[in-house]
Amino acid sequence: MATTATTAPAAHRCSYEDYEATADWLRSQTEQRPKVAIICGSGLGGLAEQLENRVVIPYKDIPNFPQTTVEGHQGQLVFGTLEGHQCVCMQGRFHTYEGYDVYKVTYPVRVFSLLGVRTLVVTNAAGGLNSSFSVGDIMLIKDHINMPGLVGNNPLCGPNDDRFGVRFPCMSDAYDRDLLALAQQTAEGQGIGAFVHQGVYCMVGGPTFESIAEGRALRTLGADAVGMSTALEVVVARHCGLRVLGFSLITNMVVTDYDSTLKANHAEVLDTTLMRTQDLQGLVRGILAQMPVDPEDLYK
Numbered sequence: 554m555a556t557t558a559t560t561a562p563a564a565h566r567c568s569y570e571d572y573e574a575t576a577d578w579l580r581s582q583t584e585q586r587p588k589v590a591i592i593c594g595s596g597l598g599g600l601a602e603q604l605e606n607r608v609v610i611p612y613k614d615i616p617n618f619p620q621t622t623v624e625g626h627q628g629q630l631v632f633g634t635l636e637g638h639q640c641v642c643m644q645g646r647f648h649t650y651e652g653y654d655v656y657k658v659t660y661p662v663r664v665f666s667l668l669g670v671r672t673l674v675v676t677n678a679a680g681g682l683n684s685s686f687s688v689g690d691i692m693l694i695k696d697h698i699n700m701p702g703l704v705g706n707n708p709l710c711g712p713n714d715d716r717f718g719v720r721f722p723c724m725s726d727a728y729d730r731d732l733l734a735l736a737q738q739t740a741e742g743q744g745i746g747a748f749v750h751q752g753v754y755c756m757v758g759g760p761t762f763e764s765i766a767e768g769r770a771l772r773t774l775g776a777d778a779v780g781m782s783t784a785l786e787v788v789v790a791r792h793c794g795l796r797v798l799g800f801s802l803i804t805n806m807v808v809t810d811y812d813s814t815l816k817a818n819h820a821e822v823l824d825t826t827l828m829r830t831q832d833l834q835g836l837v838r839g840i841l842a843q844m845p846v847d848p849e850d851l852y853k
């Protein structure tokens with residue numbers, strides 16, 4: 554009988570023991586015990602270069618880890634300290650369009666949770682849908698539309714493992730409101746508030762960029778930016794109780810006009826990340842500098 558995305562064969566899902574084996578192996582490679590994980594988007598891996606006391610581990614050496622296949626994603630974990638926080642940075646993420654299933658794409662997030670991570674920072678390159686956005690703007694993600702999840706391709710499909718989280722997790726609080734406010738306030742303090750906005754990120758499957766009708770449809774649905782990542786990682790992070798802060802760098806505007814001759818392309822995406830990478834790094838550093846090291850103290 555044919556299987557569907559909602560009933561992925563057990564072999565495609567990962568067991569608690571798989572995640573534990575990876576976490577144990579990582580613990581054996583470094584004494585660092587990160588509380589913050591950062592997933593770097595396309596062309597945004599430079600953030601990992603900012604860490605101090607770096608321990609770099611290529612994905613190819615990590616048991617059960619997938620490999621990156623996309624230009625702009627280096628394929629290594631970097632442990633280190635940033636603004637007083639013990640961090641682990643993914644210099645390169647995984648996408649379903651690379652051929653990985655939703656369980657593999659989100660595999661690192663559960664490993665991070667087992668390592669003791671409490672806060673997940675996600676960054677991505679995204680196409681702008683909101684007509685008030687410009688190329689080079691930074692969008693603080695306040696919510697998402699998980700398009701693969703809505704049609705049943707959700708990394709939480711399958712038997713629930715209560716050791717990670719509940720069967721039916723809430724997503725109305727996916728992006729931590731206090732961290733969002735801290736991010737907005739930090740952006741203003743750094744004088745970059747004019748190009749920092751809040752908005753809704755829509756994850757699509759890719760690897761095709763949107764047709765004009767798709768771009769228009771996503772805008773009508775309420776998306777401000779679109780990309781091919783992030784939402785699945787956030788769903789798994791929230792399931793295991795991590796706090797999430799997300800950033801989209803608007804690398805191109807989605808074409809929604811039949812008279813336009815613009816054509817979305819990955820080279821443009823990577824070029825724009827070069828233009829704004831310093832600002833985004835400065836913003837993340839500024840937020841971490843003000844975030845209590847122990848997340849339990851965050852709102853005291």
Ligand SMILES: O=P(O)(O)O[C@H]1O[C@H](CO)[C@@H](O)[C@H]1O
Pocket residue numbers: 593594595623646648676677678679759780781782783818819822
């Ligand atoms: O979401 P990240 O990994 O930043 O990458 C974005 O950039 C690529 C397209 O140029 C896609 O992978 C899209 O998701």
